[in-house]
Amino acid sequence: MKISIVMRFHDNTASGGRKIVYDYANYLVSRGHEVEIIFEADTFYKLRKLNILKHLGHFLDFVRRAKQQLTITWLSLDKRVLLKTCYSTKRRMFDHQDVILACDYGIALELFEKKVNADRLVYLIQHDEKVYSEERIVRAAWRLPIQKIVVATWLLNLVKKIESHVVLVKNYVRKSDFYIINPIAMRGHVVSLINHPNKYKDTRTGLKALEIVHASFPDLKVIFFGNFEPPENLPTYIYYIQKANIKTLRERIYNQSSIFLFTSILEGWGLVATEAMASGAALVSTRNGGVDDFGIENQTALLNDVEDYQGLADSIISLFNDNSKRIRIATNGAKLVQSLTFKSSAQKFENVLIEVARKAQNNG
Template sequence: MKIDFILRNHDDTPSGGRKVIYSYANYLADKGHTVTIWFLGDTPFYSRHANLFKQILHWIHYVRSVKNQEEITWFRLNPKVMIKSGFHLPKNFTNKNGCVVAFDYGISLYLYEHYPTLRNNLIHFIQADERVYDAADIVESAWRLPIHKVVVSLWLKQLLSAYNNNISLVPNYLEKEKFYLESPIEQRDYTVSLLNHASPSKGTSEGLAVINLAKKQIPNLRVIMFGNGNRPETLSDNDQYFQTATPQQLRQQVYNQSAIYLQMSHSEGWGLTATEAMACGCTLLSTNNGGISDFAKDKYSALIVSVGDITEAAKKLVYLLSHQKERVRIASNGLKSVSQYTFKNSAAAFEEILDRIGSGL
């Protein structure tokens, strides 16, 4: 089968959402499918605000970055996977006997409006509540399109069901060969890890505020942060920061060195870093952000607070670090909870959906 993944231009930095797509592309290529990943500079659709202005900005960015689009350095892509790039897709682009997978709502609208021959085998792959990226009416118009949707968590399926009933669930997965327990849960000290992310929806500023409150009661609390951006200026000299960390660094120097993984995001499609941390023995302290509901149960496999509740999160952080047995119990349950999500099962389920849609069933 011919499978085309349509994404926007990349900046060659680690991304959880793109990592999922790249991993599936590798798997499908090994299974004998003809797989192409497209990186596009612009994906216009009729309802996009300031279309002409955005096309000009995107063209400038495209010209500057086009030479770098056909190489990904942070992820080992299967040599069988073809990479193509362009400002737009070719006008005669088609895929009659396979599937086209759109990475987000805007790409779905672009393909549906400009390439009507693709509509029967077009899939919108949804990894988040995409309304955090654009106006709700625009995103919801993509959700209402009469095309197949694939979502990565049960809560996303429930969310999308109000707009469309042509939805399949392929849960995200844990890369067990990369993220696993190395340091005994019982022996971990007052160390908390969290993600540094530029998007306000990821709650980095709230996470740092939680840390600052908790340090008033636990002065020797140590922080390990990681992310693509520069080290936050508010981190103390005793804290660690890993920029564009490798999976090995995340496993050995971040997660396995932490007692708690703190996630203060406003919305998560799945919570990929949370599952990684839990698989490495961290106790998850998270907001009720949606995506974690598939694998995190409050007071059993995680402690959960309301979105934006910095005070309560700080109290629970202090509680976990002050109650060793409870922290270990929750961490142990969390490790068991995430172990059921395997790449093999998810990839096979995704391939089955592609086979069904590609064959017109």
């Protein structure tokens, strides 16, 4: 198959959603498919507000950053995956493609409105994208009569209420990247937490919970990490790591942690949570949707309502006070996420694309 993957411009920093797409691109070329990734500066669709002004801003961004789109340094991308860039897609770009994969709501709307063959168009949904845009616009994209792939069960159930052309391909954890080095039983009062400015990640609630934990456990150490600058005036018990690579995540963050604290209000999946679980950290999480596929209450995780910093703190304290419970939850969690294999997900992903191409060919 000839496959085009259309994504928005990137800034060459690690991203869970982009990692999934790049992993699949690598797998598809290893299977003999021809794959190109097109980074698009401007997505034009009818529901977008201030289209003229956004055209201008995105054109300037295209002039400034187009060449940078052809470099990805934080992940090893197979050289057979062709990287391209454009200001805006045109229908003729896909005349010879068997499948076109739209990686967000705006791209899906744009390509459908440009009458790129709908029977060749696949829309990858990795989150309820209302966290990035207006809900009415996202729902309009979800209503498009095209094949959709979602990465989590809660997304499958939500999209099915709107449109039926949807299939679940769960996210995965690479066993070669995330595994237990530091014995679970030997870990101290260490909690890790990701830093993210998006309000739906709700980092603030996590920090408030950890203040309470620190009052009970003065030897608490918090490993705080992310691609962004840390908040100002962090307490001395919080250690910040910026732009961690896979080795740093595995060895200096997850494998040092007794507990991974996952505080999102709404989450597509939660790759960092499954990575931490695979590395032996017990999961304490909010009930954020994405956790549903791997967070089982009192078996693989302790779950709390969103924004409940006291409940999150109590869960952490309970695990620090009961080491056997922490070990049990961490061990169960590591075992569960081992079943979320890349091979299984990649094969299912490929099969969906093959079926879309086959139907399109028959209809052609």
